[in-house]
Amino acid sequence: MANNRKTRTINILAFFAHPDDETMLNGGTLALLAERGAQVHYLCATRGEGGEVGEPPVCRIEQLGEVREREMVCAVQALGGRSLTFLGYTDPRVGPDDQLFPFTDDVTYLAGQVAASIKQFRADAVISHGSNGEYGHPAHVLCHQAALAAVLSFGEDAPLFYTVAANFPQHPYPRLANEDDPAHIILDVTPVLEKKTAAALCHRSQHALFVRRRSKKAGRQLTVPEVMLKTEGLHRVWPKADGPVEDALAKLLGGDRGG
Secondary structure (H helix, E strand, O other): OOOOOOOOOOEEEEEEOOOOHHHHHHHHHHHHHHHOOOEEEEEEEEOOOOOOOOOOOOOOHHHHHHHHHHHHHHHHHHOOOOEEEEEEEOOOOOOHHHOOOOOOOOHHHHHHHHHHHHHHHOOOEEEEOOOOHHHHOHHHHHHHHHHHHHHHOOHHHOOEEEEOOEEOOOOOOHHHOEEEEEOOEEEEOHHHHHHHHHHHHHOHHHHHHHHHHHHHHHOOOOOOHHHOOOEEEEEEEEOOOOOOOOOHHHHHHOOEEOO
């Protein structure tokens, strides 16, 4: 007799600072989760108003927030996301010498907003930025701090908390890896690389940024599909893990289990 019992859907809250973070840092993982039945809800702090407008420009700077919001809608659809919410913070413009800034100094209030979204979507797991802010972006560090505070506020009912761009040996792009976050899960995302690439292509205003460093290193102009990372790592922040992880999200994803 067939087993007709339905496995409860896993709800994921994916919280990031700017449009394109979800794709470039963790798009393959998020696409895999959606493909395997998880309901992935996206929460974005800003609309990326402080970013680049493209080469050649796709819009005027005062239109960038609206443009990047539409780009993220496109990307979330490509990744199979269930919903997308913007918190409405304004992304500060990049300062002299490429100085980057957080979008608020009120971590407590931001954590409260994240906690409200965890409740709203009944999140079993939260996925967000790493503790080093990937390449040290203060807005990414802020999101990590707020997400951790939000998760811990639930006490015994706290959801799982994983962070993206975890560090592992032979990381294909060390600049993006969070030095202090060893990977507990390492994933080959080539089965969903087409979806991840489609999501990256949605973020048209940022294409020049995506390829700039890698093109310089390669000594030739690369395309967006050529710079897509095929391996992604996750670090479990909560509950803390001293070795291989075994939980609902890890079982759904499979992959190599680090420690």
